[in-house]
Amino acid sequence: MENQRKAPIGRPRGFDADEALERAVHVFWEQGYEGASLTDLTNAMGITRTSMYAAFGNKEELFRKALDRYTEGPASYAARALQEATAREVATAFLNGSVRASTRPGCPTGCLGVQGALAVGEPGRGARDTLSAWRDEAVSCLRHRFQQAVDEGDLPPDTDPGLLARYLMTVGNGIAVQAAGGAGRDDLQRVADMALRNWPPA
Structure with a gap:
């Protein structure tokens, strides 16, 4: 038995x-x-x-x-972007990755990490907090990478790494929201390219 x-x-x-x-x-x-x-x-x-x-x-x-x-699959572009040689290349890889991940053929549009639990009731608060921490971690990683760029002279000494990281994340999140609303890959790539034109010179 x-x-x-x-x-x-x-x-x-x-x-x-x-x-x-x-x-x-x-x-x-x-x-x-x-x-x-x-x-x-x-x-x-x-x-x-x-x-x-x-x-x-x-x-x-x-x-x-x-x-x-x-994070390990469709959103893995973010970790790969941090390995790029310059801050501009990091930003380019990050935004281009956001465009591709948000408009992937055969997948839902947008970003699970952005729209998965923005507005929830009490039962979904844990998921909302998980995603908030997930996004904050991405901003933190970008901030550290841009601080490194400032220290190395790749970004101007008066650059605010935290603000730059938040700017990049805001554009990336906006791309995801626009994709979920039906915007196409070509239009969103032009948005990413426009955002990068405002990148601070070295």
Whole structure:
């Protein structure tokens, strides 16, 4: 009897957890945290609620896992941009990446990290706070990179790295919102190019 009780623990889940999580990303991306019901999520993931809870936790935990996957996938352009050689190249890669990620064929438009939980009720506050921290972390990373650029003489000494980081994030977030509203890639690329024309000279 003891062995019979333990046997189910070693059984395979019967579904591809990575594929299921990828599908959850798309549901949250398209419908937002509150708009994505458990039924929407489990139907898209091809699993039962019991399997979802066992593999990913509750809805908020699933959302956090989905955001991590989104960060490593469609939003990975942000981390790559920080590795560019100059501040201008960082900004260019960041905004161009925002345009591409927000208008990716076969994916929802916009950005999961921007519109996933901007306006939510009490049940969605955890998700809203998670996304707020996610965006703040991106600003912080950009600020540190631009401070490095100031220290190295790549940006003028009177540059405010924090303000420059916030400016870039604001334009990037705006691109995502415009994409979600139907703006096309070419138009948004022109917006990115225009923003970069205001970049401070070295």
